[in-house]
Amino acid sequence: MPTPANPFADFSNALKDMKLPAFDMDAFVQMQKKNVEAMTAANQIALDGMRALFERQVQIAQNSVEEAQAAIRVAAESKGQVDVQSQIEAARAAMEKAQLNIRELSEMATKSQTEIMDILQKRMMESVDEMKNQFGKS
Numbered sequence: 001m002p003t004p005a006n007p008f009a010d011f012s013n014a015l016k017d018m019k020l021p022a023f024d025m026d027a028f029v030q031m032q033k034k035n036v037e038a039m040t041a042a043n044q045i046a047l048d049g050m051r052a053l054f055e056r057q058v059q060i061a062q063n064s065v066e067e068a069q070a071a072i073r074v075a076a077e078s079k080g081q082v083d084v085q086s087q088i089e090a091a092r093a094a095m096e097k098a099q100l101n102i103r104e105l106s107e108m109a110t111k112s113q114t115e116i117m118d119i120l121q122k123r124m125m126e127s128v129d130e131m132k133n134q135f136g137k138s
Contacts, residue, residue: 024134031130038123042116049112053105060101067094 071090 027130027134031127031134035123035127038119042119045112045115045119049109049115053108053112056105056108060105
């Protein structure tokens with residue numbers, strides 16, 4: 001019975017003739033270290049941004065409670081007299097303030113996200129250059 005031909009023999013011979021680029025393990029480790037550092041910095045900015053956002057939300061809530069208490073005091077002191085114009089103005093002012101608060105919180109979140117993306121994009125572009133240098137040495 002004839003011995004079956006090795007189906008990988010041609011492939012093995014082709015690999016022997018192929019020149020693969022040299023691989024610098026130290027450069028690869030340094031590249032990964034920089035990636036971890038970039039991720040750590042991005043995570044720290046995310047954490048700081050969330051903390052600042054939360055603190056500002058707490059301040060807004062505290063201010064809202066104080067303003068509501070003041071409005072209740074004013075209403076109690078008016079002894080049942082209803083001033084429609086002042087109530088309309090108070091409602092308008094409250095809506096404008098709420099809109100400004102929402103805008104401020106949105107801008108805070110956007111700022112953090114932009115900083116995070118800048119760090120990650122910069123590192124990604126550096127990684128591409130490092131890979132070009134690594135594999136362009138062959």
